[in-house]
Amino acid sequence: MLKLLSVLILVLGTIVPGLRAQTAMLTGVVKDSVTLEALISANISLAGTLQGAATSTEGTFVIRKIPPGSYVLRISLIGYAAREFPVNLAVNDSLFIELYLQPEHVEEEEVVVDTLQRRNAIE
Numbered sequence: 310m311l312k313l314l315s316v317l318i319l320v321l322g323t324i325v326p327g328l329r330a331q332t333a334m335l336t337g338v339v340k341d342s343v344t345l346e347a348l349i350s351a352n353i354s355l356a357g358t359l360q361g362a363a364t365s366t367e368g369t370f371v372i373r374k375i376p377p378g379s380y381v382l383r384i385s386l387i388g389y390a391a392r393e394f395p396v397n398l399a400v401n402d403s404l405f406i407e408l409y410l411q412p413e414h415v416e417e418e419e420v421v422v423d424t425l426q427r428r429n430a431i432e
Contacts, residue, residue, distance in 0.1 A: 333398035335372045337406035339364050339384060348386055348410060356381040356393070377402070384408055 339351040347368025354361030355375065362370040377400050385391040389410035398404065 331377070331400050332374045333377055333400065333402035333404070335375060335382070335396065335398070335404050335406065337370055337408055338368045339370070339386075339408045339410060340368055341389075342409035342411050348389070351384060351386040351389075351410065354383045355396075356383055382406070384410060386410060389413055 335355075337353075339348045339353070340346060341348055347366075348364055349366055349368065351364040351368070351370075352361065353364070353370050353372065355372065358380070360372055360375060362372050364370045375398055377398055380396045380398070382394045382396045383391065384393075390413040392408065392410060394406075394408075396404070396406075
């Protein structure tokens with residue numbers, strides 16, 4: 310019985326660490342394509358998953374523990390044209406991507422404000 314328990318512990322000790330390392334990591338930086346400045350708070354997501362990140366004050370991001378596979382990487386920020394890229398990740402991959410977003414003019418409908426001046430006399 311003690312021998313069986315020792316073998317079981319040995320087998321689990323070698324399998325469990327391998328199961329935890331079956332993921333990939335995606336890191337990168339997002340910049341303005343015109344000024345080359347880092348873009349703060351850009352949204353980066355893997356389509357069809359709940360995984361994503363927002364860029365830091367340096368424009369960098371990290372998405373950890375990504376299961377291996379093929380994904381569509383989406384990048385968006387108000388005032389910039391959104392972009393999508395295919396990404397293929399294998400076990401233990403650590404991929405760095407430098408992304409550039411094109412500024413986009415956002416135009417809303419015209420808002421007209423009418424006011425009516427009213428005077429009240431205080432007696």
